Amino acid sequence: xxxxxxxxxxxxxxxxxxxxxxxxxxxxxxxxxxxxxxxxxxxxxxxxxxxxxxxxxxxxxxxxxxxxxxxxxxxxxxxxxxxxxxxxxxxxxxxxxxxxxxxxxxxxxxxxxxxxxxxxxxxxxxxxxxxxxxxxxxxxxxxxxxxxxxxxxxxxxxxxxxxxxxxxxxxxxxxxxxxxxxxxxxxxxxxxxxxxxxxxxxxxxxxxxxxxxxxx
Numbered sequence: 001x002x003x004x005x006x007x008x009x010x011x012x013x014x015x016x017x018x019x020x021x022x023x024x025x026x027x028x029x030x031x032x033x034x035x036x037x038x039x040x041x042x043x044x045x046x047x048x049x050x051x052x053x054x055x056x057x058x059x060x061x062x063x064x065x066x067x068x069x070x071x072x073x074x075x076x077x078x079x080x081x082x083x084x085x086x087x088x089x090x091x092x093x094x095x096x097x098x099x100x101x102x103x104x105x106x107x108x109x110x111x112x113x114x115x116x117x118x119x120x121x122x123x124x125x126x127x128x129x130x131x132x133x134x135x136x137x138x139x140x141x142x143x144x145x146x147x148x149x150x151x152x153x154x155x156x157x158x159x160x161x162x163x164x165x166x167x168x169x170x171x172x173x174x175x176x177x178x179x180x181x182x183x184x185x186x187x188x189x190x191x192x193x194x195x196x197x198x199x200x201x202x203x204x205x206x207x208x209x210x211x212x213x214x215x216x
Contacts, residue, residue, distance in 0.1 A: 027066075031059035032186070039190060042153065043197035045102060045204065050087030054080055075143070079150065086154035102204040105157035113148040113163070120144035138174050142167045158205065161198035168194060 034056035041049035057080040064073035093099055105113075124140030133139055149163035168191040176184040 027059050027063050031056055034059060039193045043193060043200050047090045050083050053083045057083060082150045089154050100156045102156050102158060102201050105152060105159045109157060110159055113152055117144045117148050120147060135174060138170055142170050158201045161194055164194045
């Protein structure tokens with residue numbers, strides 16, 4: 001989240017540092033700022049989370065392409081497409097003329113999301129091993145969790161927060177172990193935002209269905 005910022009930014013930083021990007025680039029910092037804004041807007045169920053998230057993906061697309069990290073750059077295209085889909089989902093009106101409201105995911109939706117994590121993790125582990133990632137399984141798992149969480153976010157299901165939280169709980173010790181202490185600290189902040197987001201959406205579930213769930 002920055003749509004996918006919360007779950008995927010860590011792999012960006014580790015990859016950049018392995019390529020020698022020891023000094024933060026302005027575009028990278030813009031990615032961090034837009035990612036943080038995007039998380040906050042998601043907590044507030046504000047539809048502007050998606051255009052801000054698209055900007056976030058665009059910044060990191062430039063960062064990765066410039067660094068020659070083409071696999072990571074390609075992943076940003078996937079996240080960008082998911083963000084565009086989520087933007088459309090949150091803006092469109094259903095047959096009843098109402099926009100999406102915060103809701104619980106049914107067993108089928110949750111099952112599909114979790115089932116997708118397994119093959120996605122396996123595929124990404126293989127790809128990351130091929131490019132000599134330092135923690136291919138954990139990087140793959142957190143990226144797969146992020147993709148599944150983004151899909152649940154697009155349909156405004158509260159379970160999205162559980163997957164973002166799970167990814168953050170892995171990222172914090174993972175990047176601390178890699179010596180990326182500032183990055184680990186950033187994820188502590190994002191974990192707090194996700195916990196706050198979960199609580200906020202739980203309260204939103206208690207609101208009348210007629211109350212708008214999308215703020216512009």
